[in-house]
Amino acid sequence: MPEDFSVTIGKLVDRLESKNDGIRSMGYFYNFARSLYTGYLDSLKNSGKKIVGVFCNFVPEELIFAAGAFPLRLCSGFGSTVQRAEQIMPANFCPMIKSSYGQMLEDAAPFRASDVIVLPTTCDGKKKLGELMSDYKPTWVLEVPHTNETTHARALWLSSVNTFKKEIQKLTGRKITAKSLRQSIELCNRKRAAVRRLYDVRKRQMVPIWGRDVMLVTNMSSFDEPVRYIAQVEELCNELEAKQTSVSNGQRLLLTGSPIMFPALKIAMVLEDSGGIIVTDDICTGAKTFHDPVMPAHWTMDDMLVALADKYLMNTCPCFTPNAARLIRLQQLAQEYRVQGMIYYILQACHTYNIEAHNIQKAFKAMGIPVLKIETDYGEQDVGQLKVRMEAFGEMLQGQLE
Ligand code: SF4
C-alpha cells in the first residue's frame, strides 16, 4: 500500500525544520506544506472557484486569475505513485511524469480538485501524458513551438495564448477584461519580485538560508493564494536581510537541470548534507518561474497578451531548439552569485536536459567552474552513493581554493 502523501510531506518538513537555523518565518511555509494533503487541497475544490490543473512553466497564470479561477500545479514529486503508473507507462521514463500519472490514477487531491487539466506540448512525455489524462478529466493541449527564436514561433505561441484565454473564459463564464488582466499581471509580477528578493539575499558571502528551504518556498507558490504568499515571502526576506549568521560555510553551488517537484527535494537535501550550499538555481520550480516580469508596452488587452506570451516564451526549457538562452542565463547566475561549482541534475530518462549537459559542461569548464552531473530518480536507494560523489566533488572544489 503506498505511503500516505501527508506522511511523506510530514517527514520531509520535520527534517527541514530541525535544521533551519532558527528562521522563524519559515514556520508558515512548513505548516502550509503540511496542510496540503490534510485539507487544503480539498478546500480548494469547495472554494466555488474553477480549479485549473497545470503542468510546466508555460501556462499563463495571469489569465487564470483574471478569469476568477485558480491555477494548481499537477507535476508530482511523490515516489509512491511511480510504481502504479509503471503498469501502463515504460519503467525507463521520467519519474515526474510517472508520479503525476500515478497520482491521477489514485484520484489524489490535486487531481480531484481540478476541473480541467492543461498540458503544454513540451517534451514527448508531457505530450503523451495529455492523451492518457483526457479519459479522466477535460484536458487542454497548449501548443508550444519547438523554438522561441523565430517570428513564426512567436505568432504561433501568441495564438495558443489567445486560444487558452477563450477556453478559460468559457470554463468560468467570466470575460477577462483589460482591468482584471492588468490586476492579475501586477499581482503575479509582485510575486516574482518577492521571490527574486529571496534569491538576492543569497548573493551575500554569508548565506542566511539553506537552498532546500528556498526550494520549499518556491514550490509552495504553485499551491498558495498569491496575496498571502507574497506577504509571507516578504516577511521571510525581512528576517533574512537582518540575519547576521550563515547557515553554512560550504562551497557555493548553482543547481541546474530537471524540475525539483515537492516533496522530491532529495537532491537538494543530499547536496546540502554533504557540505555544499545551493545559492541559486535555474530550476523550473525554482528561480526559472520568477525571472522576468510581464512588461506590456501599454495596458491595452492586445499589448498585455503580447507581453504575456513573450514572457512565457522566454522560458529556457530544453524542449526548445536551439536553447542558447539557457547557457547565457547560467553564466550570468554563476557570476552574480559567485558560484564555485555547478550541480547538473537530471531526472532519469530526461533526454533533453541530458543532451544539453554536453555544451553546458564544456562552457563551464572554459569558465573554470567544475560541474558534477547526476542522474537519479525519486527513489532513496542511491542516496548513499550520491552523498559520496557530492562529498568528493566538494573536496575537489575545496582543493582548488587552497
Ligand atoms: S523543463 Fe520544460 S518540460 Fe520540464 S517542467 Fe520545465 S517547462 Fe516543463
Ligand code: SF4
Ligand atoms: S523532467 Fe524532462 S522528461 Fe520529465 S517532464 Fe521535464 S523535460 Fe520532460
